[in-house]
Amino acid sequence: MSAFEKLKDQWARISRLEQTIGILSWDMETYMPDDGVKARSEQLALLSELAHQWLISDEMGALLDVAEQDASGREYFSDEVSMIRVARRAYNHKVKIPKKLVARLARTTTRANSIWIKARKKSDFNLFAPILGEIVELSREMADHLGYAEHRYDALLDVYEPDLTSSQVEKLFTETKRELIPLVREITGSSALIDTGFLNQTYDTARQESFGLQVLRDMKYDFRRGRQDRSAHPFTTSFTPYDVRITTRFAEDDLLSALFSTIHEGGHALYDQGLPLDKVDTPLCQPISLGVHESQSRLWENIVGRSRVFWKHYLPILKLHFPGQLDHVDGERFYRAVNRVHPGFIRVESDELTYNLHIFIRFEIEKDLVAGAIRVADIPPLWNEKYREYLGITPPDDALGCLQDIHWAHGLIGYFPTYTIGNLLSAQLYQKALQEHPSLPAELAEGDFTGLLAWLRDNVHGHGSRYTSAELVRAITGGDVQVGPFMNYVRDKFRDIYA
Ligand code: ZN
Numbered sequence: 074m075s076a077f078e079k080l081k082d083q084w085a086r087i088s089r090l091e092q093t094i095g096i097l098s099w100d101m102e103t104y105m106p107d108d109g110v111k112a113r114s115e116q117l118a119l120l121s122e123l124a125h126q127w128l129i130s131d132e133m134g135a136l137l138d139v140a141e142q143d144a145s146g147r148e149y150f151s152d153e154v155s156m157i158r159v160a161r162r163a164y165n166h167k168v169k170i171p172k173k174l175v176a177r178l179a180r181t182t183t184r185a186n187s188i189w190i191k192a193r194k195k196s197d198f199n200l201f202a203p204i205l206g207e208i209v210e211l212s213r214e215m216a217d218h219l220g221y222a223e224h225r226y227d228a229l230l231d232v233y234e235p236d237l238t239s240s241q242v243e244k245l246f247t248e249t250k251r252e253l254i255p256l257v258r259e260i261t262g263s264s265a266l267i268d269t270g271f272l273n274q275t276y277d278t279a280r281q282e283s284f285g286l287q288v289l290r291d292m293k294y295d296f297r298r299g300r301q302d303r304s305a306h307p308f309t310t311s312f313t314p315y316d317v318r319i320t321t322r323f324a325e326d327d328l329l330s331a332l333f334s335t336i337h338e339g340g341h342a343l344y345d346q347g348l349p350l351d352k353v354d355t356p357l358c359q360p361i362s363l364g365v366h367e368s369q370s371r372l373w374e375n376i377v378g379r380s381r382v383f384w385k386h387y388l389p390i391l392k393l394h395f396p397g398q399l400d401h402v403d404g405e406r407f408y409r410a411v412n413r414v415h416p417g418f419i420r421v422e423s424d425e426l427t428y429n430l431h432i433f434i435r436f437e438i439e440k441d442l443v444a445g446a447i448r449v450a451d452i453p454p455l456w457n458e459k460y461r462e463y464l465g466i467t468p469p470d471d472a473l474g475c476l477q478d479i480h481w482a483h484g485l486i487g488y489f490p491t492y493t494i495g496n497l498l499s500a501q502l503y504q505k506a507l508q509e510h511p512s513l514p515a516e517l518a519e520g521d522f523t524g525l526l527a528w529l530r531d532n533v534h535g536h537g538s539r540y541t542s543a544e545l546v547r548a549i550t551g552g553d554v555q556v557g558p559f560m561n562y563v564r565d566k567f568r569d570i571y572a
Contacts, residue, residue: 075143077143077144084355088354090124093120094124095311097113097120098117098310099310099318101117102308103303125175137161156356157356163356166232170219174211181204181207181484185204189479198476201476205449205452209442212487219231224440225443226439226443226444230490233488234363234494237362245494249497250433253560261414261416267413271398271406272327272329275326276398277395281323281328282321282331284391284394285331285335289301292373293343294339298314301318301320309345313354314346318342319341319342322334333378339373341366343373343526343534344366344533347529347530347534348360357537358538359538360537364490365533365542365545367491367492367495367498369533375499379425380517384407386517412567417466418473418477420477427464428492429493431464432489434463436490442486456475494542494554497558500561501559502533504561510525510528
């Protein structure tokens with residue numbers, strides 16, 4: 074047996090263990106009784122430690138060394154070389170961080186989670202500041218172990234978006250910001266009225282669910298390889314492409330939230346179901362990065378789900394689900410309502426356009442924190458100043474300001490940029506799909522998503538993790554990740570809506 078074959082065997086064992094961890098986590102978020110949490114945490118910690126040990130074992134390191142030598146000279150994007158490259162990246166990420174640091178980070182973030190909940194409830198950043206300071210310090214240590222060429226933050230970004238650097242992100246974000254902020258100002262200054270009054274009704278949740286299921290079926294989410302359950306926060310989890318699950322939550326007074334989160338998670342799930350079936354349990358049967366994953370969910374949620382053609386087809390169907398409730402709403406009114414731009418304090422409630430402004434603020438702050446250019450105590454005033462500058466609003470307190478997201482408490486520094494990278498990619502990918510398949514809008518207007526899904530399967534999903542996000546965009550478009558397609562898309566769409 075060659076080193077490469079042994080490497081694949083070892084990887085398959087680790088990946089099956091991780092799938093098991095995924096199932097236990099999914100169960101914890103959906104069906105597990107509350108009191109099961111202590112035992113479940115111990116089960117998860119044990120299996121995670123085991124998976125970690127297997128990955129960083131001396132055997133794994135030796136297999137990688139030999140497999141790399143054996144494969145030298147072979148084509149860079151071949152199955153073999155790509156699998157070794159992806160496995161090497163995962164191994165390096167884990168092996169470079171000392172066990173003690175992993176344990177300290179785990180302990181600190183567990184404590185931080187409950188402190189953050191308290192701080193947010195009392196809207197008091199000072200309660201959270203000391204432990205956030207510890208997390209930033211630990212992240213800086215982690216970055217030093219991982220290594221970087223230019224900025225310490227690059228090492229953290231690389232965990233979620235391989236090979237993307239903060240200089241690249243900064244360049245993309247600066248360019249987006251330059252055009253987006255004036256566009257948002259133009260819109261908020263516009264006299265166009267968007268009527269959302271019809272949304273202020275009670276919408277039966279069983280009917281919401283059945284409509285969402287129909288959309289998922291039309292999107293070709295495969296229920297033989299997936300299921301939908303309820304959880305406190307919607308998410309997608311994937312064990313193999315044969316078992317990709319989504320969750321949602323419903324509220325009677327909110328028709329749109331469950332609907333768009335269903336389409337969003339459906340977009341994530343289609344990606345996972347489309348990963349190469351002949352590569353299950355190999356390093357290639359994985360998504361590329363968080364940014365590419367998010368590009369799929371945003372493409373379906375925003376570019377498709379918030380389009381005029383989509384509602385041309387689906388509004389009559391939605392009306393059948395809610396007899397008498399939407400009779401006086403026409404397609405145009407509904408389309409405008411689901412696209413209302415409204416600068417607000419809370420990121421997760423924000424619209425397609427201002428969402429990115431929330432991300433820029435987080436990126437700029439966490440990058441400066443990691444660089445040591447600002448201190449944790451500087452966050453609240455800086456946060457509020459940036460909200461004034463970018464969104465024209467001032468958060469009244471920390472709960473509606475810098476305490477709203479759980480990411481930093483979980484140690485997820487370097488994660489936020491992937492949301493906007495996803496938005497940029499979604500527009501760039503859709504633009505290319507449209508060039509190659511000009512009948513897409515006509516198909517969407519019929520509720521027919523087969524053409525779009527086939528394009529995504531061929532160009533994105535089916536490659537697994539063979540490419541990085543930059544390599545994927547190059548393979549598809551021949552160029553780099555660009556801001557232009559996204560800005561063109563939002564400019565055309567919102568100038569039209571807001572006249
Ligand atoms: Zn998402």
